[in-house]
Amino acid sequence: MLDLSLLPDGGVSWLDASGEHASIVLSTRIRLARNLEGFAFPGRARDGERLRVLARINEAVSESPPLHGNVLVRVDELAGEERLLLHERHLVSRELAGLDPQHPVRSGAAVYLGDGTGVLINEEDHLRLQALRSGFGVAEAYATVDAMDQDLGRRVPFAFHPEFGFLTSCPTNTGTGMRASVLIHLPGLVLTKEIGKTLSGLQQMGLTYRGLYGEGSEVVGNFFQISNQTTLGRSEQDIIEQLTYVLRTVISREEDARRVLLRDAPYIIEDKLWRAYGTLRYARSLTFEEAMNYLSGVRLAVGLKLISGLSVYTLNKLLIFSQAAHLAQAEGKALTESEANLARARYVRQLLADEAGTHG
Amino acid sequence: MLCDGCKERDSVITLTRSDAQGVTELHLCERCAAERGIETQLATPKPALTDFILAVQKQLPASATDSGRCSFCSSTLRDFKTTGRLGCAYCYGAFESSLRDLLRRVHGASRHQGKSYRPPQPHVEEGATMLAELRDRLRRAVEQEQFEEAARLRDQIKVLE
Numbered sequence: 001m002l003d004l005s006l007l008p009d010g011g012v013s014w015l016d017a018s019g020e021h022a023s024i025v026l027s028t029r030i031r032l033a034r035n036l037e038g039f040a041f042p043g044r045a046r047d048g049e050r051l052r053v054l055a056r057i058n059e060a061v062s063e064s065p066p067l068h069g070n071v072l073v074r075v076d077e078l079a080g081e082e083r084l085l086l087h088e089r090h091l092v093s094r095e096l097a098g099l100d101p102q103h104p105v106r107s108g109a110a111v112y113l114g115d116g117t118g119v120l121i122n123e124e125d126h127l128r129l130q131a132l133r134s135g136f137g138v139a140e141a142y143a144t145v146d147a148m149d150q151d152l153g154r155r156v157p158f159a160f161h162p163e164f165g166f167l168t169s170c171p172t173n174t175g176t177g178m179r180a181s182v183l184i185h186l187p188g189l190v191l192t193k194e195i196g197k198t199l200s201g202l203q204q205m206g207l208t209y210r211g212l213y214g215e216g217s218e219v220v221g222n223f224f225q226i227s228n229q230t231t232l233g234r235s236e237q238d239i240i241e242q243l244t245y246v247l248r249t250v251i252s253r254e255e256d257a258r259r260v261l262l263r264d265a266p267y268i269i270e271d272k273l274w275r276a277y278g279t280l281r282y283a284r285s286l287t288f289e290e291a292m293n294y295l296s297g298v299r300l301a302v303g304l305k306l307i308s309g310l311s312v313y314t315l316n317k318l319l320i321f322s323q324a325a326h327l328a329q330a331e332g333k334a335l336t337e338s339e340a341n342l343a344r345a346r347y348v349r350q351l352l353a354d355e356a357g358t359h360g
Numbered sequence: 361m362l363c364d365g366c367k368e369r370d371s372v373i374t375l376t377r378s379d380a381q382g383v384t385e386l387h388l389c390e391r392c393a394a395e396r397g398i399e400t401q402l403a404t405p406k407p408a409l410t411d412f413i414l415a416v417q418k419q420l421p422a423s424a425t426d427s428g429r430c431s432f433c434s435s436t437l438r439d440f441k442t443t444g445r446l447g448c449a450y451c452y453g454a455f456e457s458s459l460r461d462l463l464r465r466v467h468g469a470s471r472h473q474g475k476s477y478r479p480p481q482p483h484v485e486e487g488a489t490m491l492a493e494l495r496d497r498l499r500r501a502v503e504q505e506q507f508e509e510a511a512r513l514r515d516q517i518k519v520l521e
Contacts, residue, residue, distance in 0.1 A: 035449055037479060038490045040433040044447035049493065124445070157479030159449030164463065165472025167449040171463055174452075176474035200391070233469020 002082040004089060007071055013116045014090070015320060017312035019135015023303045024251055026183040026223070026316060027090075030141040031130035032149050033168045033177035037157040041169040042106060042122040050108030050122045057121050060155035061112055066147045070114040076107050081334065084325035086111070090132065096123040117144060119152075124169045125177075127152070136251070138180055138244050142236065165232060175232030180243050183212070184250065187222040187300045188257030191269075198250060199224075205246050206230060221292030221319075226250070258304060273301035281352050285341040291322050291348060310355050322347055365392030430454040431512050491520050 004012075014027045039045060039053050061067045075083060075096055083097040083105060091113060098105025112119040120128035129152070131144035159167040165175040173179070189195040199209055208229040211219045226247065228239045261269050276297030280286075286294075299315050301307040320326065327343045328335050335343060363371045364387050371387035429436050435447030437455055446452070452459055463470040494517050501510040 037449065038493070040448040041446065043443070043445050044433050044435060048496070052489070052493070153477060154480055158477060160477040160479065161449075161452055161472075163471055164452055164459075165474055166477070167452050169445045171446070171459060172466055174463060175467065175472045178474070230467040230469075232463055232467035233471060233473055235473045236475060238473075 002073070002078060002085060004085070004091075007113050012089070012317075012320070014132045014134045015313065015316040016134050017316060019133055019137050021251055022135040023299070023312050024185055024254055025136040025247075026185065026319075027132055027134060028137050028141045028180075028182050029090075029130060029132045030138070030145045030178065030180045031128050032145055032166075033125040033173045033179075034127040034129065034149070034153070034166060035159040035168065036126045037159050039126065041124075042108070042126060043124065043169060047107040050106060053126050054108045054110055054121055056156055057119070057127065057152075060152055061119065063155060064148070064151045066151050067112060067114060067117070067119065070112040070117070070119070073111050073113060075109040075111055076105050078105075081325055081328060085329060088323040088325050089320060091118055092120060093123055093128075096120050096128075117148065119148070125173070136182060136247065138182070138240050138247075142180070142240055146236075173231050175230075176234070176236050176239065178231055178236055178239060179227050180240060181210075181225050181227030182243070182247055183223060183225050184247070184254075185221075185223055185296065185299055186250070186254050187296050188254045188261060189250075190222050192257040192260055194253065194257055198253060202226060202246065202250075203229075205242065207243065207246060220289055221296040223292075223296070258300070262304060269304075270306055273297045273304075273306055277301060277307060277352075280348050281356070282349065283345045285338070286322075286345040286348060287341055288323065288344070291344055292319070295319060310352075314351060314355055318348060318351060361387050363387060363389035363392050365389065431516065434509055434512075487520065491517065494520065 017023075019025070019028070035041060036053055036056060039049055042050055042053070045053070058072070061070065061072075073086070075086070075092060075098075078086075080099075083092070084099060086092045087094055087097040087099060092111050094100065095103065096105075096109050096111065098109065106122055108122040110121040112121070116132050118128075118130045118132070120130065129145050129148045131141040131148075133141045133144075161167055166177040168174050168177055186195060186198070189198055202209060206229050207226055209219075210225045210227070212221070212223045212225065226243075228243055231239075234242075276294040280291070280294045280298060283290075295315060295318055298307065298310070299312075302310050302312065302315065321330070322344045324335070324340050327340050327347065330347065331339075331343055361371050363369050366389060369389035369391065372390050373393050374385055374387050430447055430451045431454065432450035433447035435451055437458060440446055440451070440455070446455075460470045494513055498510055498513040498517065501507075501513055
């Protein structure tokens with residue numbers, strides 16, 4: 001079984017809650033889409049061609065100082081459970097992991113994993129360079145991914161057009177090839193029913209939102225991924241500055257909404273959040289959606305300082321390690337849905353009991 | 361169906377109310393629903409790619425100046441309309457004017473403003489790799505009796521040689 005603890009950062013550095021606004025913003029991710037000149041895009045390429053792309057990239061990465069120490073994972077050689085594990089850990093996309101039955105994993109699908117960085121190979125594009133950070137840090141994440149891009153671009157020729165910029169498989173990524181996204185927890189805006197206004201405001205500012213797992217995924221547990229919608233006609237710097245500016249506004253609105261909740265309905269809110277905690281602490285069976293929703297409540301309670309002695313790091317860990325493939329790995333066997341629900345409740349109880357004692 | 365609120369946009373949600381006067385239905389667009397405090401989009405954000413493909417199918421005109429088939433990967437505009445994805449970087453040249461229009465619609469611009477890039481000078485062996493790739497394609501095209509494709513590939517190989 002794939003051992004993610006062997007990765008340079010254990011595969012979890014973005015969970016450590018060390019970044020700015022970490023109780024509201026879980027993580028910041030920036031990815032750049034790049035393709036190699038002279039090869040068809042992965043969706044069109046034949047098996048041999050994708051393997052040659054992988055070989056070219058391997059050669060470049062092995063000589064690249066910003067990617068020194070990265071670990072290569074051949075996604076195409078992993079079992080389905082292992083690929084799901086990487087996806088649950090937010091290290092590879094659904095497409096690269098080949099999780100849709102209609103689109104099985106492609107030969108040559110691979111990922112280089114580093115300390116908060118990833119190089120996805122043979123996904124929709126030949127290369128997806130990404131940087132993932134704890135908390136809110138768009139400019140910092142860009143600096144990391146830009147260094148990878150500058151260096152690799154000197155070693156392999158990227159497909160670039162003077163008018164259209166970096167060429168990508170899907171024209172929605174053409175130009176900068178950049179998607180900067182922030183995973184943010186907005187229970188205050190949801191509970192005060194301000195969220196609709198906020199989201200439509202985002203769209204007017206050229207931003208878009210998705211669920212926890214990117215494109216097409218549902219919003220669960222009040223977690224939203226907010227990112228730039230367009231990639232062409234604006235510089236990377238412009239996109240970053242605008243996203244940062246808008247997100248600062250969203251964060252401050254969320255903080256205002258939380259203050260309003262506490263001011264106008266302190267007992268109702270307090271009761272609701274403690275009930276969420278109580279359920280997680282003692283339930284014997286939890287579906288993933290249930291766990292996510294109660295975790296959202298507990299996260300809000302910690303943010304409001306109603307519950308103390310429970311770290312944001314633990315909450316982040318609960319979010320990731322209570323997913324199906326992670327539970328199966330911990331239990332050392334494949335689990336049916338009801339077994340997974342039991343294992344999930346057991347895991348959540350254990351982690352919360354370990355942290356309890358300092359509050360009540 | 362048009363929104364009962366603004367009478368301008370398409371409705372996305374139907375509210376059914378039953379009271380003493382009987383059952384009434386109200387069809388609302390996203391914006392009018394939001395004004396009444398009803399969330400229509402929270403649980404399922406729009407699947408961007410599906411929307412994008414629909415937009416492609418609706419909007420992409422076959423431009424007279426574009427060639428029918430990309431000479432490098434042999435994708436057609438029809439392939440692109442079906443999948444929403446291009447076959448290779450050379451497709452941008454083959455379908456340039458259709459794509460310029462599409463990029464304008466999708467991004468509101470068609471000119472890259474981000475960082476500039478100059479690829480490293482190709483080594484001799486890179487040219488050789490590409491030649492090998494094309495010869496491989498040629499062999500397959502002949503095997504599969506795709507003679508038009510084979511002729512195109514032969515021309516490309518000549519240029520590189």
